[in-house]
Amino acid sequence: MNELIIILPLLLHLVFSIGLMFFWTNIKAQKVLSITGSFLAMCASIWVFIYVWDNGIQTFQAGNWEAPFGITFVGDTLASILVLLTGIAGFAVSIFAAVSVIKARLRFGFFSVFHFLLMGLNGAFLTGDMFNLYVWFEIIIISSFVLISLGGEKNQLEGAVKYFTLNFLASMIFLTGLGVLYGLTGTLNMADLSQKIPLVNNQALVDVTAFLFLVGFGIKSAVFPLYFWLPASYHTPPSAVSAIFSGLLTKVGVYALIRVFTLIFVNDSFIELMLQSLAILTIFSGGIGAIIQKNIRKVFSYLIICHIGFMIGGLGLFTEVAMAGAIFYLIHDIVVKTNLFLVSGLIYRLKSTTSLDRLGGIYKSYPKLSLLMAIPLFSLVGIPPLSGFWPKLSLLLAGFNEGNYWYFGAVIFGSLLTLIAIAHVWAKAFWEDGKDTKNSKKFIEFNQLRRYQKMQYVVPIIFLAIVSLYIGFGAEHIQQVSLRIASEVFDKQAYFDAVFN
Amino acid sequence: MEILLAITTGILYAAGIYMILRRSMVKLILGLILLGNGVNLLIFLLGRITKGKPPIIPEETKVFEDLFADPVPQALILTAIVISFGLQSFAIILVKRAYKVLKTDDLDQLNTTDEDS
Numbered sequence: 001m002n003e004l005i006i007i008l009p010l011l012l013h014l015v016f017s018i019g020l021m022f023f024w025t026n027i028k029a030q031k032v033l034s035i036t037g038s039f040l041a042m043c044a045s046i047w048v049f050i051y052v053w054d055n056g057i058q059t060f061q062a063g064n065w066e067a068p069f070g071i072t073f074v075g076d077t078l079a080s081i082l083v084l085l086t087g088i089a090g091f092a093v094s095i096f097a098a099v100s101v102i103k104a105r106l107r108f109g110f111f112s113v114f115h116f117l118l119m120g121l122n123g124a125f126l127t128g129d130m131f132n133l134y135v136w137f138e139i140i141i142i143s144s145f146v147l148i149s150l151g152g153e154k155n156q157l158e159g160a161v162k163y164f165t166l167n168f169l170a171s172m173i174f175l176t177g178l179g180v181l182y183g184l185t186g187t188l189n190m191a192d193l194s195q196k197i198p199l200v201n202n203q204a205l206v207d208v209t210a211f212l213f214l215v216g217f218g219i220k221s222a223v224f225p226l227y228f229w230l231p232a233s234y235h236t237p238p239s240a241v242s243a244i245f246s247g248l249l250t251k252v253g254v255y256a257l258i259r260v261f262t263l264i265f266v267n268d269s270f271i272e273l274m275l276q277s278l279a280i281l282t283i284f285s286g287g288i289g290a291i292i293q294k295n296i297r298k299v300f301s302y303l304i305i306c307h308i309g310f311m312i313g314g315l316g317l318f319t320e321v322a323m324a325g326a327i328f329y330l331i332h333d334i335v336v337k338t339n340l341f342l343v344s345g346l347i348y349r350l351k352s353t354t355s356l357d358r359l360g361g362i363y364k365s366y367p368k369l370s371l372l373m374a375i376p377l378f379s380l381v382g383i384p385p386l387s388g389f390w391p392k393l394s395l396l397l398a399g400f401n402e403g404n405y406w407y408f409g410a411v412i413f414g415s416l417l418t419l420i421a422i423a424h425v426w427a428k429a430f431w432e433d434g435k436d437t438k439n440s441k442k443f444i445e446f447n448q449l450r451r452y453q454k455m456q457y458v459v460p461i462i463f464l465a466i467v468s469l470y471i472g473f474g475a476e477h478i479q480q481v482s483l484r485i486a487s488e489v490f491d492k493q494a495y496f497d498a499v500f501n
Numbered sequence: 502m503e504i505l506l507a508i509t510t511g512i513l514y515a516a517g518i519y520m521i522l523r524r525s526m527v528k529l530i531l532g533l534i535l536l537g538n539g540v541n542l543l544i545f546l547l548g549r550i551t552k553g554k555p556p557i558i559p560e561e562t563k564v565f566e567d568l569f570a571d572p573v574p575q576a577l578i579l580t581a582i583v584i585s586f587g588l589q590s591f592a593i594i595l596v597k598r599a600y601k602v603l604k605t606d607d608l609d610q611l612n613t614t615d616e617d618s
Contacts, residue, residue, distance in 0.1 A: 131577055138584045145591055149598075157599040158611045161526065164592055168533050169521070175540045175581060182574065183547025 221253025239345025361434025548574025
């Protein structure tokens with residue numbers, strides 16, 4: 001029974017997503033059930049994290065098939081902290097979605113698909129089998145396709161076509177890599193692969209496979225030449241959907257990169273060089289993209305790309321300090337990016353637009369809300385002691401120690417560009433005098449909402465802001481977690497022993 | 502047999518990528534379908550083809566005594582086929598819907614998401 005603990009959040013989401021289908025027409029019940037479900041899943045994921053933290057790597061063999069033959073679920077500290085963050089982000093977004101997503105969308109099983117998406121995310125983090133990872137990825141993308149196209153507005157459909165094509169292509173490249181990997185080693189269990197890959201005679205083909213994985217996961221996590229689908233699609237769905245996408249979907253790609261290049265394809269100097277150069281280019285292109293955009297959501301979309309570069313670079317440096325920095329950044333980024341898109345949703349509700357040209361005067365009319373929204377915005381920039389500062393410290397230190405001054409410079413430059421972009425947003429949307437925004441009659445302004453609806457808008461943002469404040473002020477705890485994860489991911493033998501007992 | 506499968510896989514990949522690079526949305530979907538089939542054949546081919554040796558242990562023995570066909574690639578392909586079937590049917594509906602709303606089949610015309618602010 002104990003071993004079932006690690007997949008408990010996954011099972012909860014499965015139960016709730018199926019259960020929600022029985023309330024297809026009853027939207028009120030769906031809202032209540034969804035919030036309850038994601039709250040329970042969050043509690044379960046906290047339990048999972050504490051359990052893994054106290055007892056070390058946990059494994060669960062599905063169907064009781066022994067390790068290399070069946071599907072293994074592995075809950076190490078990296079997987080369990082990501083499950084925990086999924087729980088936190090999922091809970092916040094489900095509250096926000098219940099009030100901000102319009103009825104027309106909710107009527108077509110929005111919440112059910114939302115829980116399927118969260119289940120897929122949990123599965124992807126926990127699985128210890130490469131093919132199973134592919135299956136979880138497919139569950140994630142097919143749920144996200146539904147969420148992105150639900151509603152069927154013009155730009156949504158257009159974004160969905162681009163999103164669909166690139167993600168499908170990424171899956172195919174990933175699957176090609178899997179086929180070659182299976183042909184080379186005859187196994188798809190990650191722990192087993194980590195032992196068998198160094199024994200393969202044809203190391204050139206191993207490199208090619210590694211590159212296929214790099215491209216496949218690279219598209220999913222939006223690294224430099226492969227990111228164009230992201231800014232074209234992430235701003236089109238409702239903010240609640242963008243929030244979960246930006247917080248978690250690209251991070252699954254980063255997680256897969258970390259897992260694959262620390263466990264399976266290690267000591268590959270070509271891949272490390274590729275990761276480092278891609279990181280630098282990603283930071284530049286994302287940052288520069290962000291400062292020229294005129295729509296808040298597009299600014300945030302480009303910032304996602306920019307900050308993916310920080311993490312990929314931390315992985316590419318391949319030292320424990322750099323890895324700890326990358327993991328810390330990952331933890332900080334999931335919370336903050338989710339919150340940013342919730343903020344953009346709130347801004348839309350306040351002013352009925354997200355265009356920087358037409359926004360203004362939010363600070364004057366809503367000073368308290370503005371202060372609240374400042375927390376995620378400035379955490380992202382990384383003004384000490386807020387949460388973005390600490391991981392950058394580790395990354396910079398690692399870049400400096402390794403003598404990779406290009407990456408060192410890129411992190412500083414990327415932070416500067418982030419600062420410019422956020423300062424621009426802050427000045428234009430919050431400080432500058434507001435212009436008269438002519439709302440259509442149908443638009444319900446924030447002030448006209450009922451009290452509990454206002455709370456539903458604000459509570460998730462407060463909740464995530466508190467979490468990111470904790471990450472900032474309790475940085476020592478998070479750093480401990482990151483260091484432990486970093487030493488764990490470099491210890492292949494421990495992972496292998498945990499899976500094979 | 503291996504040579505034939507290898508060539509077929511190559512053709513499917515090439516045709517798929519060519520179709521993806523065309524400007525029409527329908528051809529894009531066709532390209533993705535071809536590519537998906539190419540990947541499935543690749544897994545089948547790389548799982549080593551063993552002819553006429555099903556992975557069933559004979560009644561009188563307890564273990565395999567002979568070479569046997571690996572059943573895992575077929576399980577993988579079956580899963581991949583089901584998944585890509587689902588994705589493709591979604592894609593076809595999506596493209597049909599997008600065509601209705603956008604009134605164009607040309608991918609080059611899909612640029613409003615890059616313009617709006």
